[in-house]
Amino acid sequence: xxxxxxxxxxxxxxxxxxxxxxxxxxxxxxxxxxxxxxxxxxxxxxxxxxxxxxxxxxxxxxxxxxxxxxxxxxxxxxxxxxxxxxxxxxxxxxxxxxxxxxxxxxxxxxxxxxxxxxxxxxxxxxxxxxxxxxxxxxxxxxxxxxxxxxxxxxxxxxxxxxxxxxxxxxxxxxxxxxxxxxxxxxxxxxxxxxxxxxxxxxxxxxxxxxxxxxxxxxxxxxxxxxxxxxxxxxxxxxxxxxxxxxxxxxxxxxxxxxxxxxxxxxxxxxxxxxxxxxxxxxxxxxxxxxxxxxxxxxxxxxxxxxxxxxxxxxxxxxxxxxxxxxxxxxxxxxxxxxxxxxxxxxxxxxxxxxxxxxxxxxxxxxxxxxxxxxxxxxxxxxxxxxxxxxxxxxxxxxxxxxxxxxxxxxxxxxxxxxxxxxxxxxxxxxxxxxxxxxxxxxxxxxxxxxxxxxxxxxxxxxxxxxxxxxxxxxxxxxxxxxxxxxxxxxxxxxxxxxxxxxxxxxxxxxxxxxxxxxx
Amino acid sequence: xxxxxxxxxxxxxxxxxxxxxxxxxxxxxxxxxxxxxxxxxxxxxxxxxxxxxxxxxxxxxxxxxxxxxxxxxxxxxxxxxxxxxxxxxxxxxxxxxxxxxxxxxxxxxxxxxxxxxxxxxxxxxxxxxxxxxxxxxxxxxxxxxxxxxxxxxxxxxxxxxxxxxxxxxxxxxxxxxxxxxxxxxxxxxxxxxxxxxxxxxxxxxxxxxxxxxxxxxxxxxxxxxxxxxxxxxxxxxxxxxxxxxxxxxxxxxxxxxxxxxxxxxxxxxxxxxxxxxxxxxxxxxxxxxxxxxxxxxxxxxxxxxxxxxxxxxxxxxxxxxxxxxxxxxxxxxxxxxxxxxxxxxxxxxxxxxxxxxxxxxxxxxxxxxxxxxxxxxxxxxxxxxxxxxxxxxxxxxxxxxxxxxxxxxxxxxxxxxxxxxxxxxxxxxxxxxx
Numbered sequence: 001x002x003x004x005x006x007x008x009x010x011x012x013x014x015x016x017x018x019x020x021x022x023x024x025x026x027x028x029x030x031x032x033x034x035x036x037x038x039x040x041x042x043x044x045x046x047x048x049x050x051x052x053x054x055x056x057x058x059x060x061x062x063x064x065x066x067x068x069x070x071x072x073x074x075x076x077x078x079x080x081x082x083x084x085x086x087x088x089x090x091x092x093x094x095x096x097x098x099x100x101x102x103x104x105x106x107x108x109x110x111x112x113x114x115x116x117x118x119x120x121x122x123x124x125x126x127x128x129x130x131x132x133x134x135x136x137x138x139x140x141x142x143x144x145x146x147x148x149x150x151x152x153x154x155x156x157x158x159x160x161x162x163x164x165x166x167x168x169x170x171x172x173x174x175x176x177x178x179x180x181x182x183x184x185x186x187x188x189x190x191x192x193x194x195x196x197x198x199x200x201x202x203x204x205x206x207x208x209x210x211x212x213x214x215x216x217x218x219x220x221x222x223x224x225x226x227x228x229x230x231x232x233x234x235x236x237x238x239x240x241x242x243x244x245x246x247x248x249x250x251x252x253x254x255x256x257x258x259x260x261x262x263x264x265x266x267x268x269x270x271x272x273x274x275x276x277x278x279x280x281x282x283x284x285x286x287x288x289x290x291x292x293x294x295x296x297x298x299x300x301x302x303x304x305x306x307x308x309x310x311x312x313x314x315x316x317x318x319x320x321x322x323x324x325x326x327x328x329x330x331x332x333x334x335x336x337x338x339x340x341x342x343x344x345x346x347x348x349x350x351x352x353x354x355x356x357x358x359x360x361x362x363x364x365x366x367x368x369x370x371x372x373x374x375x376x377x378x379x380x381x382x383x384x385x386x387x388x389x390x391x392x393x394x395x396x397x398x399x400x401x402x403x404x405x406x407x408x409x410x411x412x413x414x415x416x417x418x419x420x421x422x423x424x425x426x427x428x429x430x431x432x433x434x435x436x437x438x439x440x441x442x443x444x445x446x447x448x449x450x451x452x453x454x455x456x457x458x459x460x461x462x463x464x465x466x467x468x469x470x471x472x473x474x475x476x477x478x479x480x481x482x483x484x485x486x487x488x489x490x491x492x493x494x495x496x497x498x499x500x501x502x503x504x505x506x507x508x509x510x511x512x513x514x515x516x517x518x519x
Numbered sequence: 520x521x522x523x524x525x526x527x528x529x530x531x532x533x534x535x536x537x538x539x540x541x542x543x544x545x546x547x548x549x550x551x552x553x554x555x556x557x558x559x560x561x562x563x564x565x566x567x568x569x570x571x572x573x574x575x576x577x578x579x580x581x582x583x584x585x586x587x588x589x590x591x592x593x594x595x596x597x598x599x600x601x602x603x604x605x606x607x608x609x610x611x612x613x614x615x616x617x618x619x620x621x622x623x624x625x626x627x628x629x630x631x632x633x634x635x636x637x638x639x640x641x642x643x644x645x646x647x648x649x650x651x652x653x654x655x656x657x658x659x660x661x662x663x664x665x666x667x668x669x670x671x672x673x674x675x676x677x678x679x680x681x682x683x684x685x686x687x688x689x690x691x692x693x694x695x696x697x698x699x700x701x702x703x704x705x706x707x708x709x710x711x712x713x714x715x716x717x718x719x720x721x722x723x724x725x726x727x728x729x730x731x732x733x734x735x736x737x738x739x740x741x742x743x744x745x746x747x748x749x750x751x752x753x754x755x756x757x758x759x760x761x762x763x764x765x766x767x768x769x770x771x772x773x774x775x776x777x778x779x780x781x782x783x784x785x786x787x788x789x790x791x792x793x794x795x796x797x798x799x800x801x802x803x804x805x806x807x808x809x810x811x812x813x814x815x816x817x818x819x820x821x822x823x824x825x826x827x828x829x830x831x832x833x834x835x836x837x838x839x840x841x842x843x844x845x846x847x848x849x850x851x852x853x854x855x856x857x858x859x860x861x862x863x864x865x866x867x868x869x870x871x872x873x874x875x876x877x878x879x880x881x882x883x884x885x886x887x888x889x890x891x892x893x894x895x896x897x898x899x900x901x902x903x904x905x906x907x908x909x910x911x912x913x914x915x916x917x918x919x920x921x922x923x924x925x926x927x928x929x930x931x932x933x934x935x936x937x938x939x940x941x942x943x944x945x946x947x948x949x950x951x952x953x
Contacts, residue, residue, distance in 0.1 A: 057547060071520050195558065363525055388547075391551050392551075393544075414561075425557060425560050425892075426556055
């Protein structure tokens with residue numbers, strides 16, 4: 001006999017546990033192997049138990065709470081200014097909003113490490129600086145005397161990449177130039193895929209480069225074919241790069257295919273910015289047609305469309321959307337069902353042109369880079385209050401940082417594993433129904449077979465037997481062998497079609513001369 | 520207005536003194552972890568490859584016998600000792616750690632066919648083709664001075680002479696009786712020089728005998744007329760008999776003792792007759808030694824072996840034993856050597872730090888989760904086979920496939936249901952007798 005309160009607690013835990021289940025259970029009815037079925041049923045039960053345990057830990061063991069902003073009376077949240085917020089918060093949060101005025105060296109772009117502790121900023125005219133945000137220490141500041149278009153951190157705060165006038169460069173945390181990445185060309189935007197150790201860049205001639213920063217190999221180099229663009233964002237959920245183009249298209253790329261995975265027509269004019277929600281199901285795009293559109297990336301459908309002016313977008317860890325336009329910053333919040341409404345707004349001094357808005361991870365802070373330097377404002381409820389030491393630790397020691405780097409290298413993912421739906425790995429393959437597979441499926445199978453055949457490496461023969469012509473011939477044979485079963489399938493279908501056609505065309509009087517079916 | 524902003528104090532999240540442990544905070548939210556499955560898959564792949572790198576199962580060979588090793592037994596009270604008997608009557612007690620002979624028990628005139636120890640570990644019984652059963656005293660292995668105990672044990676405590684050659688011997692787990700197998704099954708008591716009971720069913724020699732560890736009065740025997748009989752000592756009559764179809768057909772069959780009309784499982788992987796089987800003390804797997812010069816370890820509920828051990832120098836394997844701590848496998852073979860192997864080929868022996876142990880357990884779990892994906896499966900399953908075994912297995916496969924295809928065609932061309940489908944577990948059983 002469980003009492004009412006216990007039942008309520010159990011129900012609440014069930015609701016929380018759903019998040020940890022990571023989707024629905026597998027459909028085990030399609031399995032015919034009884035032994036395997038029994039083992040998988042057991043495993044599903046264990047998943048349920050571990051989800052419940054994680055829900056309990058979430059309820060009782062997490063140290064910090066989320067931030068919030070509750071207006072009183074007739075106040076509205078977007079009318080509340082930073083000064084009034086700063087007056088109400090405690091001393092440690094007093095230092096969080098600041099304005100760094102650096103008027104000479106151009107609009108500033110900024111980037112935070114995934115733990116939110118370090119920030120690197122790059123001014124257009126070549127001013128680079130790295131700051132430890134916890135203590136507000138300046139770690140290194142230097143001038144490169146060249147145009148700087150973008151800055152991005154690599155795997156930790158030890159390295160950052162800067163897209164300079166002609167090539168991207170990689171610098172040490174001490175400011176020493178480590179590498180000059182000549183293959184990339186004049187990069188306009190850089191992005192780092194941290195699980196794969198890939199640095200992606202899009203350059204002035206609209207080429208997309210992927211380079212592995214741990215081995216230095218250029219993994220891929222594709223011509224997008226859609227014109228110069230500097231709108232590039234990586235989707236953290238599946239490590240796919242989204243590019244926005246001047247024709248209103250948004251394309252999604254992975255390093256192993258020369259054609260984009262998806263092409264979407266999003267706006268009627270050039271796309272000015274894209275942002276991906278951290279959960280992987282939402283994408284926000286803004287274009288010069290003064291619209292902000294929210295897309296569901298799983299089904300590639302439009303969710304909401306708002307008329308608003310925005311030049312840059314960013315999503316926070318808790319799903320807040322920051323919009324930057326000339327010298328205003330607006331922050332929108334999800335009011336249920338992915339419908340975003342105005343939450344806060346901030347006006348910079350008139351004349352400051354915004355260059356970048358970037359939420360700081362694990363803090364309720366929004367960093368703003370503009371033409372007169374750098375600012376940051378408090379946005380209560382934007383950051384995730386509880387960090388996980390094994391994922392991103394703002395209080396990392398040197399030893400922990402080194403260990404993390406080594407483990408990240410050991411677990412480095414191969415670029416071939418990037419796919420639109422990464423949760424499909426290890427799931428039950430749905431059994432093919434009795435009906436014949438559709439044309440599209442056959443096409444996909446053929447393509448995957450051809451890809452596999454192309455990736456086979458042949459042994460290098462010696463003693464003069466390693467002629468390039470023979471090697472290419474052998475490779476082509478392999479590809480043809482992979483294609484053959486699909487071609488045979490096609491020829492099997494055709495004869496029936498021909499017969500049917502013939503029968504239809506002949507008039508009744510001549511049908512006795514038609515080719516009879518084999519008996 | 521009410522405002523709250525995330526503010527963390529550094530003292531709360533870092534340690535006070537350098538002697539303290541670093542503080543670790545966990546948040547299990549899946550939204551913080553991107554690409555989890557891909558990372559797990561990569562770890563499974565790397566773990567499978569590392570397992571193959573560290574797979575060095577062979578520990579050493581124990582040299583000493585001058586004829587093929589025909590039987591072995593382990594002493595339940597001493598982890599480090601193993602007894603082995605050879606075809607020329609030489610019985611030795613080995614120390615597994617040093618891989619040297621501790622004691623020799625000379626006496627048998629012909630081949631030693633069976634060895635067994637009593638449950639208290641004090642007595643060793645051996646039987647052979649010279650129609651004798653000898654009872655020996657087991658020396659205490661802890662004595663560092665080997666010369667002292669040598670005198671005591673080289674003479675048997677008792678010699679029982681009987682009318683026919685013996686094929687196997689086994690001691691009751693919970694009592695004082697032991698059984699021998701020869702033309703008949705005989706039950707002996709250590710204090711009597713004649714068997715107290717005899718069982719016989721059919722005219723063929725019984726080839727092996729085993730007592731049931733759980734039920735002290737049940738014993739099972741197998742005879743050369745392809746039958747398996749279960750006897751009950753209290754009833755003084757045979758309880759059940761099962762006749763199989765093929766002798767030495769390279770498969771192992773697991774039966775539930777209560778239901779003998781159908782095998783619970785068929786374990787197929789050997790290409791030649793299976794000579795010896797031993798269960799692990801955990802009961803989750805068993806090791807088999809076969810005439811095809813390989814030793815295989817099977818899971819108790821799996822149809823195929825999880826591990827195969829072979830060496831160029833190891834010839835026909837006549838006996839295998841699992842060590843009492845489930846970490847080692849000992850095989851005795853035709854080439855007069857006993858070989859010591861690890862039960863888990865890539866296991867690190869010795870004391871592991873708890874962190875290391877946890878990491879290894881995690882890697883095992885992640886490999887198990889992704890074991891069905893092709894890349895991981897290919898690496899985990901891969902074992903090098905000696906060429907004759909590989910070819911023999913391929914040949915068996917084609918033969919079995921051909922037979923299955925013929926069966927299927929017969930079924931397809933006859934009235935549906937006229938040729939019933941019989942599972943392989945039942946096919947090999949001819950009949951069951953009471």
